[in-house]
Amino acid sequence: MDHSDVAGDIANILLTEEQIGAKLDEMAAQIDKDYEGKDLLLVGVLKGAVMVMADLSRRLHTKAEMDWMAVSSYGSGTKSSGVVRILKDLDTDLTGRNVLIVEDIIDSGLTLSWLVANLRSRGPESVEIAAALRKPDAAKVEVDVKYVGFDIPTEFVVGYGLDFAEKYRNLPFVATLAPHVYS
Numbered sequence: 402m403d404h405s406d407v408a409g410d411i412a413n414i415l416l417t418e419e420q421i422g423a424k425l426d427e428m429a430a431q432i433d434k435d436y437e438g439k440d441l442l443l444v445g446v447l448k449g450a451v452m453v454m455a456d457l458s459r460r461l462h463t464k465a466e467m468d469w470m471a472v473s474s475y476g477s478g479t480k481s482s483g484v485v486r487i488l489k490d491l492d493t494d495l496t497g498r499n500v501l502i503v504e505d506i507i508d509s510g511l512t513l514s515w516l517v518a519n520l521r522s523r524g525p526e527s528v529e530i531a532a533a534l535r536k537p538d539a540a541k542v543e544v545d546v547k548y549v550g551f552d553i554p555t556e557f558v559v560g561y562g563l564d565f566a567e568k569y570r571n572l573p574f575v576a577t578l579a580p581h582v583y584s
């Protein structure tokens with residue numbers, strides 16, 4: 402195996418591509434029910450949410466717009482700094498809109514609690530959250546999540562949009578990394 406092959410860096414696969422796909426089917430069906438007859442604006446949080454946005458939005462029958470925000474609280478490390486910065490703001494005016502924030506993971510909850518408050522201050526009709534993953538035991542602030550894929554243990558995971566130092570986002574599954582990767 403050469404050093405560009407990621408297989409040797411994976412310790413444990415927590416969620417397979419099939420498991421993620423089946424869960425997104427359920428989440429999309431529920432969102433379709435809840436937003437029937439309403440306008441829907443999906444707000445993806447770059448960069449981690451790219452995969453879940455692509456896969457969840459393509460399962461919806463509801464007419465939806467998409468916009469993107471980039472906020473960062475992690476930098477290149479594995480711990481949240483608690484400081485959220487807007488790196489790229491929305492292009493869309495949220496006045497009167499039904500906003501559904503699409504996220505890859507809720508860990509401490511700091512990113513989303515900040516983001517929900519920020520978006521709510523812009524005069525939307527509603528703001529809800531859809532997240533593929535959540536770490537219940539890592540919560541530092543409670544975040545009210547309407548649609549959640551999987552609750553996972555408090556371990557640093559990569560794949561399906563989630564990176565370590567910008568790598569591993571392109572893995573189709575969610576996994577932990579082998580210890581040698583961190584040293």
Ligand SMILES: O=P(O)(O)OC[C@H]1O[C@H](OP(=O)(O)OP(=O)(O)O)[C@H](O)[C@@H]1O
Nearest residue numbers: 447448449473474475508509510511512
């Ligand atoms: O609940 P929290 O502890 O706040 O963590 C969750 C956030 O951290 C990650 O983003 P990150 O800031 O690493 O940027 P990225 O999406 O570009 O990887 C992840 O994509 C969430 O947005």
Ligand SMILES: Nc1nc2[nH]cnc2c(=O)[nH]1
Nearest residue numbers: 508556557558559563564
């Ligand atoms: N890659 C990655 N980013 C995160 N951001 C918050 N929690 C995590 C995690 O477990 N993995």
Ligand SMILES: [Mg+2]
Nearest residue numbers: 446447448449
């Ligand atoms: Mg993110």
